[in-house]
Amino acid sequence: MPLLQLPEPYDFELSTARYRAFGPDRANLWHEGALHRVVDGRDVRIAAAPGGVEVEPLDGDIEPVVRTLLGTDFDLAPFYEFARGDSILGDLVERFAGLRPPLNPDPFETLVTSITAQQVSLHAAVSIRNRLIERYGEPGAVAYAFPTRAALAEAREDELAALGFSRRKAEYVVGLAASALDLHALADLPDDEVKDTLVGVRGLGEWTADWFLARHLARPRAWPAGDLAVRKAVSRFYGDGPMLSIQDVRALGERFDPFQNLAAHYLLAGSMAP
């Protein structure tokens, strides 16, 4: 069985918890102890193994996608060193040692996923997204390939609405898919230009742009201050009672510079636990 070595520390259970937390995700499916995702039409199975992960099948096209999916881009050592200077964050990095935020390998999928999650609970978002995947995606052996941009560019808004999208969100998804914007080119731009570009697209606001920077581009300073769960987490760990405003949370993120992205994920992890 092909083994992919991962940097230490790496905690597979912790890092993949997101794929199980809000119900099964058809495109990143947890099945019999392994994570499945379709890469270039092939169903790839990823499971924990001593010294890394078993990946089947594995080749030069699949490896970078799996590495992205497992968040190996993140360099934890300097962040952990930084966290020791903050008693709250220091405690969290000990409790969640080896947690690496999983990244979404595809920019279009990242944005459509964010649109589905706008405003509604993540349980509701996953449910609606799964119906989208089953309707417009391609089934693999276990998981589904997420719908292509071309497939959604030609989708009827009525049909998306029938899947549970609001009329507005159906317009956002089809409009984004049919737009001329080169989503892969965003990877070459600095954070603020990525945000400016995305926020200029109808249906994509600052929250969506911040999570795109954090969970697709793995930008170290990405800080989704407007995210309700981030606000709750920051308020719990650094506030004194009432929930902090978006502006307060945005300002407070400066204390984690240049590790805002990892800090956000560890705070969220700590917030999920009792």
Next chain:
DNA sequence: TACCAGGTAAAAA
């Protein structure tokens, strides 16, 4: 049954 949930654009003030 209500109400809230990892927002956004457009209308109204």
Next chain:
DNA sequence: TTTTTACATGGT
């Protein structure tokens, strides 16, 4: 310019 409202589903 700032504040309010409509939106749609799933869980509690």
